[in-house]
Amino acid sequence: MxxxxxxxxxxxxxxxxxxxxxxxxxxxxxxxxxxxxxxxxxxxxxxxxxxxxxxxxxxxxxxxxxxxxxxxxxxxxxxxxxxxxxxxxxxxxxxxxxxxxxxxxxxxxxxxxxxxxxxxxxxxxxxxxxxxxxxxxxxxxxxxxxxxxxxxxxxxxDNPLYPPYREEKKNIKKVESKTEWLNVEEGVYEVGFQGEGFHFDNEEGRHKVFLHEYQIASGLVTNGEYKKFIQDGGYRDHMLWLSEAWDWVNENQINAPRYWHQEDGGEWWNYTLNGYEEIDDDDPLCHISYYEADAFARWKGCRLPTEQEWETACNIYSPNILQDANFVESDHFRAIRTSGFDFFGNVWEWTSSPYVAYPYYNPPEGALGEYNGKFMVNQMVLRGGSFGTSKNHIRSTYRNFFHPHLRWMFSGIRLAKHI
The missing domain is CATH 1.20.120 (Four Helix Bundle (Hemerythrin (Met), subunit A))
Incomplete structure (x- = not known):
């Protein structure tokens, strides 16, 4: 708001x-x-x-x-x-x-x-x-x-009846788009909130960062791309995983994203808020932990962007929220393919940045000062909002954060790479 x-x-x-x-x-x-x-x-x-x-x-x-x-x-x-x-x-x-x-x-x-x-x-x-x-x-x-x-x-x-929360009432327009690499030149950029309007204290204060030249994907990783990671033995190759992540995979017997189920015939289905459905390969991937996002990026020969890289690329290539961006007001209650670069809406995007204070961070006094700052340890930053986010709630400087093993939230992947 x-x-x-x-x-x-x-x-x-x-x-x-x-x-x-x-x-x-x-x-x-x-x-x-x-x-x-x-x-x-x-x-x-x-x-x-x-x-x-x-x-x-x-x-x-x-x-x-x-x-x-x-x-x-x-x-x-x-x-x-x-x-x-x-x-x-x-x-x-x-x-x-x-x-x-x-x-x-x-x-x-x-x-x-x-x-x-x-x-x-x-x-x-x-x-x-x-x-x-x-x-x-x-x-x-x-x-x-x-x-x-x-x-x-x-x-x-997790109910075996897979009851829908809401059934899809709108026709989803199929959007054809090809993911490409967006180039960001080496330089000094400013990140963090500035101007008028509401923002959380963890978005302060605005500061300069130096970024080496890099590329960031123009779109989100899709279900179909992630299926290839699974088929290639991604969950069985310890070389792709951080040590703590590999322990998590084995201790919890993880072999697919949250809510994915492989039926007897080998086809993948998943539970959505619209009910139990066969997975659409073109839809953005959802319900991924940081551990899985990092492993997938390694498998692709890429990496996750830092939050500073994400914010800079967003401000260059998608400074405004597009009309068809998928937020909670769309009433789709699922990730769908949209036009543009999808920096806003659909799924929160993992970055490789730990959730820490910006320079000049100064939380308010009293109970409201406990809102964000006390959680700045052992968590990773996500950016961009999701299909569960209100459109007037998000901005390019918004810093969401979760522990790296969690994946019940609406989280996905955008890749980056060095040049």
């Missing part, structure tokens, strides 16, 4: 739009879908609904509304995530143990806080600092909307 806010009406409309989209994502679900937590990385869907509501209650309403009455005194314990400064937290791994509050009660919590937020934002002049907190809360909810989709796919995708 990057729009500049000039009036309290604008701020209220932004808030209402974001909250309404969360409701839209909930529409196809049954009550049972909201309560499951199969693994620690997956939160029950009702927890996402409660947590994003807790954010506004904790950081907007309680400090700024006189005589505000908390919806429930124990909800801060249940719905705080990792903000140590904001109080005690329920253990992440045990979120699925909580049958109460019920889903109905969590929706009532959202309605209660929405009512209070509407009243507060419509009747009060909000300071610049507080506007920034509200906009941060909206961007925070957009992040959880995408996590919501990761988690419901994990919940439904």
């Amino acid at each position: 990057q729009a500049n806010v000039s009036t309290k009406i604008d701020l209220l409309e932004i808030y209402k739009d974001v909250r309404a989209h969360t409701q839209h994502l909930c529409e196809p679900l049954e009550i049972e879908d909201f309560v499951v937590q199969p693994v620690m990385d997956v939160s029950p869907l009702k927890w996402h609904l409660g947590h994003t509501t807790w954010f506004f209650e904790t950081f907007v309403l309680k400090p700024n509304v006189i005589d505000y009455k908390e919806f429930h005194p124990k909800y801060p314990l249940l719905f705080n995530s990792y903000y140590i400064s904001a109080g005690e937290r329920w253990t992440r791994a045990n979120r699925g143990q909580l049958t109460r509050p019920t889903v109905k009660e969590v929706f009532a919590y959202r309605e209660y806080v929405d009512g209070a937020m509407h009243q507060f934002l419509s009747k009060n002049e909000v300071s610049k600092e507080l506007k920034n907190v509200v906009i941060l809360g909206c961007n925070h909810e957009q992040q959880h909307q995408e996590l919501f989709l990761y988690d419901i796919k994990r919940i439904l995708g």
Whole structure:
């Protein structure tokens, strides 16, 4: 949510739009879908609904509304995530143990806080600092909307019935495109956020980097390309894998991307949010760990781009988001072939860069200072957004980050190479 806010009406409309989209994502679900937590990385869907509501209650309403009455005194314990400064937290791994509050009660919590937020934002002049907190809360909810989709796919995708989340209602226009190499000349470039509008603190501060000449692929790695890696024994060749990655492959018996299944006849199928389908070779690859992305790049005689290379190439070749870029608003809920270079949307793209602070990084004080900086260790950066990302949430400087073994998120590969 990057729009500049000039009036309290604008701020209220932004808030209402974001909250309404969360409701839209909930529409196809049954009550049972909201309560499951199969693994620690997956939160029950009702927890996402409660947590994003807790954010506004904790950081907007309680400090700024006189005589505000908390919806429930124990909800801060249940719905705080990792903000140590904001109080005690329920253990992440045990979120699925909580049958109460019920889903109905969590929706009532959202309605209660929405009512209070509407009243507060419509009747009060909000300071610049507080506007920034509200906009941060909206961007925070957009992040959880995408996590919501990761988690419901994990919940439904491991069910032997392979129930669809939403069935595809739109005809997907087939786009023919050939991946080529885009050249970026040697030089000094600037990376990091500058200008007006919302951005996360980890995108600061803008700084210069020297890049050797390199090439970056004009498109994403496809399912068909990755099939060749599998057929060539990519998962059995230890020379392609980092040591830690090779241990991960063997300990977890990994032999294909997440949600891929090889049927008796040898054909590959996968679970998508539209249901169980035969894999389309032309679609962008999805649900790949950093370990797999790195191994595939080695197999191709290439490498993954650094995040500085990715951002620079994006700014040169695709500075604006294309009309047909595949974001959550497209309602495809899957990666599809699109026109252009696909720097934005479809799948988050792994880079070879560790998630660390930029020069001049200065997180805010208090609980909100815990948003990004405390995670700057043992994680890798991804860029570009996905089909689960809101279009107004992404930009070329956006730094997503995950541990290298994870792949339940919508992640894929763009290759690079030295010249």
